[in-house]
Amino acid sequence: MEKQKFYMTTAIAYASGKPHIGNTYEIVLADAIARYRRMQGYDVFFQTGTDEHGQKIEEKAKAAGITPKEYVDNVAAEIKRIWDLMNTSYDKFIRTTDDYHEKQVQKMFKKMYAKGDIYKGAYEGWYCTPDESFWTESQLVDGKCPECGREVVKAKEEAYFFRMSKYADRLIEHINTHPEFIQPESRKNEMMNNFLLPGLQDLCVSRSSFKWGIPVDFDEKHVVYVWLDALTNYITGIGYDADGESTEQFKKDWPADLHLIGKDIIRFHTIYWPIFLMSLDLPLPKQVFGHPWLLQGDGKMSKSRGNVIYADDLVDFFGVDAVRYFVLHEMPFENDGVITWELLVERINSELANTLGNLVNRTISMSNKYFGGVVTRTGETEPVDEDLKSMILEIPGKVNAKMDQLRVADAMTEIFALFKRCNKYIDETMPWVLAKDESKKARLEEVLYNLVEGICIGATLLEPFMPGTTERILVQLCAPKRSFEELGTWGLYPSGNKVTEKPEILFARLDLKEVLDKVEAMHAASEAPAEDKKEEEPGIDIEAKPEITYDDFAKLQFQIGEIIACEAVKKSRKLLCSQVKIGSQVRQIVSGIKSGYSPEEMVGKKVMVVTNLKPATLAGQKSEGMILCAEDAEGNLSLMVPDRDMPAGAEVC
RNA sequence: GGCGAGAUAGCUCAGCUGGCUAGAGCACACGGUUCAUACCCGUGGUGUCGAGGGUUCAAGUCCCCCUCUCGCUACCA
Numbered sequence: 040m041e042k043q044k045f046y047m048t049t050a051i052a053y054a055s056g057k058p059h060i061g062n063t064y065e066i067v068l069a070d071a072i073a074r075y076r077r078m079q080g081y082d083v084f085f086q087t088g089t090d091e092h093g094q095k096i097e098e099k100a101k102a103a104g105i106t107p108k109e110y111v112d113n114v115a116a117e118i119k120r121i122w123d124l125m126n127t128s129y130d131k132f133i134r135t136t137d138d139y140h141e142k143q144v145q146k147m148f149k150k151m152y153a154k155g156d157i158y159k160g161a162y163e164g165w166y167c168t169p170d171e172s173f174w175t176e177s178q179l180v181d182g183k184c185p186e187c188g189r190e191v192v193k194a195k196e197e198a199y200f201f202r203m204s205k206y207a208d209r210l211i212e213h214i215n216t217h218p219e220f221i222q223p224e225s226r227k228n229e230m231m232n233n234f235l236l237p238g239l240q241d242l243c244v245s246r247s248s249f250k251w252g253i254p255v256d257f258d259e260k261h262v263v264y265v266w267l268d269a270l271t272n273y274i275t276g277i278g279y280d281a282d283g284e285s286t287e288q289f290k291k292d293w294p295a296d297l298h299l300i301g302k303d304i305i306r307f308h309t310i311y312w313p314i315f316l317m318s319l320d321l322p323l324p325k326q327v328f329g330h331p332w333l334l335q336g337d338g339k340m341s342k343s344r345g346n347v348i349y350a351d352d353l354v355d356f357f358g359v360d361a362v363r364y365f366v367l368h369e370m371p372f373e374n375d376g377v378i379t380w381e382l383l384v385e386r387i388n389s390e391l392a393n394t395l396g397n398l399v400n401r402t403i404s405m406s407n408k409y410f411g412g413v414v415t416r417t418g419e420t421e422p423v424d425e426d427l428k429s430m431i432l433e434i435p436g437k438v439n440a441k442m443d444q445l446r447v448a449d450a451m452t453e454i455f456a457l458f459k460r461c462n463k464y465i466d467e468t469m470p471w472v473l474a475k476d477e478s479k480k481a482r483l484e485e486v487l488y489n490l491v492e493g494i495c496i497g498a499t500l501l502e503p504f505m506p507g508t509t510e511r512i513l514v515q516l517c518a519p520k521r522s523f524e525e526l527g528t529w530g531l532y533p534s535g536n537k538v539t540e541k542p543e544i545l546f547a548r549l550d551l552k553e554v555l556d557k558v559e560a561m562h563a564a565s566e567a568p569a570e571d572k573k574e575e576e577p578g579i580d581i582e583a584k585p586e587i588t589y590d591d592f593a594k595l596q597f598q599i600g601e602i603i604a605c606e607a608v609k610k611s612r613k614l615l616c617s618q619v620k621i622g623s624q625v626r627q628i629v630s631g632i633k634s635g636y637s638p639e640e641m642v643g644k645k646v647m648v649v650t651n652l653k654p655a656t657l658a659g660q661k662s663e664g665m666i667l668c669a670e671d672a673e674g675n676l677s678l679m680v681p682d683r684d685m686p687a688g689a690e691v692c
Numbered sequence: 693g694g695c696g697a698g699a700u701a702g703c704u705c706a707g708c709u710g711g712c713u714a715g716a717g718c719a720c721a722c723g724g725u726u727c728a729u730a731c732c733c734g735u736g737g738u739g740u741c742g743a744g745g746g747u748u749c750a751a752g753u754c755c756c757c758c759u760c761u762c763g764c765u766a767c768c769a
Contacts, residue, residue, distance in 0.1 A: 234765090
């Protein structure tokens with residue numbers, strides 16, 4: 040019988056820096072699914088890779104004094120190293136700088152252009168540098184980036200746009216008739232209500248403000264912009280050809296069965312990507328699953344705070360499979376999960392060391408102690424055996440049902456229930472009592488046989504999730520590997536086999552305090568050099584605005600304002616409403632700085648204010664001026680305050 | 693502000709189309725056991741099921757309203 044194909048992908052990782060544990064979660068989750076499908080007998084093709092173009096990378100490379108290609112070569116190698124460290128079984132690692140990919144992206148761009156789906160826009164646009172986003176005049180919100188609210192610069196450049204609206208109705212129809220397409224389902228409403236139903240905006244698909252990208256081959260000033268470049272990896276990686284010369288693999292594997300992505304990019308995968316495919320006359324992927332994120336428990340992860348958890352550190356501390364276990368089992372299906380050192384230690388101790396490790400250990404120890412390691416099936420059964428067997432033989436079906444819904448954590452819970460049942464069986468049969476009675480020898484042998492058999496089935500089921508552990512258990516039991524079909528049969532462990540003499544500790548119990556001390560030491564070690572680096576802080580380059588004359592500048596009026604009262608604007612997440620004393624008058628100014636300042640700490644501050652800006656109304660509040668504030672790439676804010684004390688109203692010039 | 697989701701044991705959460713004394717895991721306590729990594733097995737919750745109304749013989753489970761949390765989106769002179 041022909042194997043059924045299963046093509047799945049992860050998102051490709053942006054090659055701007057080292058991935059942390061949150062990024063790593065995705066590849067491990069995908070790997071568990073891929074391995075599981077393979078075990079079920081699917082012909083799986085599992086693709087992952089890196090997204091390597093864009094202005095951010097161009098800038099980082101420049102700062103590092105190397106070419107963008109050298110830069111992404113380094114990062115891609117690092118990402119691949121971590122994916123390999125996590126023991127992930129991807130079949131293909133695509134890079135958007137691969138030549139076949141670049142060639143196809145150019146062809147697709149041309150094809151879409153010829154079809155009229157891509158057109159050249161000849162109007163002035165606005166560019167938000169930190170977001171690398173391009174906006175049309177109508178998308179701007181009071182002249183600022185609608186994504187992040189930061190300043191945009193006028194980019195008086197021509198750009199290519201994709202006519203999204205042309206396919207919107209077809210997409211709405213598809214989403215409505217394919218409830219499984221967007222998972223989890225709650226995301227479907229968000230896409231519909233926020234983007235599709237209000238009317239889809241055309242998407243800018245080229246850039247001319249930077250060079251590091253795939254050139255539009257019929258218009259060299261432009262490079263193809265990120266989404267058309269990145270998303271298409273899913274088809275170029277398996278051999279798509281825009282001229283109709285696609286490979287056999289492409290014909291077999293497309294459409295993809297599953298795109299596994301983070302919930303933050305659901306929009307691009309469920310709106311833009313399907314529409315690109317429609318434009319290319321290709322079928323749509325069967326399912327897009329937007330997984331939640333793994334967050335750190337003690338606040339926001341950030342590199343500058345030195346508290347980012349990296350996969351390789353975790354692996355150093357706990358081993359690959361313990362880390363895989365944690366991220367796979369502790370993640371809720373829809374909500375973000377939390378990772379802390381404490382949780383990790385607790386889970387490892389209770390499930391891996393106590394339940395599983397100890398079970399394997401005590402079973403092997405008893406086999407050696409009582410029978411020199413030889414495991415024999417004697418047929419000396421008792422009713423309790425039947426209970427054990429039937430429970431265990433039901434597990435594969437239960438795991439299957441969970442995996443079909445991508446409920447990976449729940450599937451693992453089922454497997455661990457099997458191991459718990461085995462521990463209970465030991466208490467029920469009390470081998471140490473049987474051992475004291477020579478006439479119960481055959482019974483004791485049967486009990487140990489059943490345990491070994493049960494563990495083998497559990498270990499086999501565990502393989503997609505913790506492949507290394509499966510291997511270690513089977514080696515210790517000297518058991519042959521089993522196929523998925525064989526899991527329905529009890530008694531395949533070869534009677535008379537001999538298990539290892541000295542059981543190896545699968546997962547050592549950890550002492551929380553020791554682990555935390557080690558973490559502390561690690562942070563201390565990495566923080567020290569970080570201090571040195573601060574002296575040569577790279578600084579931030581932003582898009583240069585056009586030169587202005589002194590007369591232009593002179594039109595602006597800056598003054599010192601004293602904040603005499605401040606409160607959060609109701610029903611707004613980012614706005615603070617301040618009463619600002621400027622000279623003899625008091626003005627009300629609304630600013631989007633709630634993320635950086637509380638109303639209480641604002642009061643009493645003297646800040647720099649633009650005082651001759653035309654008043655506007657924000658979230659229902661009148662605002663007469665603008666409080667100036669610096670912002671870094673991470674969105675941290677700092678008010679501009681006078682270096683020496685100045686009276687409210689003093690002019691800044 | 694718009695749309696959506698949620699509020700259940702100390703913690704993380706299950707509880708589908710309403711039906712008997714509201715569940716699981718972890719943590720905690722006690723008991724049992726000793727093959728084992730001080731492990732395993734068993735037992736233990738009077739929880740105002742966010743507040744208040746309503747429908748019903750019967751409501752975490754349906755309706756209304758309120759409060760709070762979260763997601764997406766908008767708001768950042």
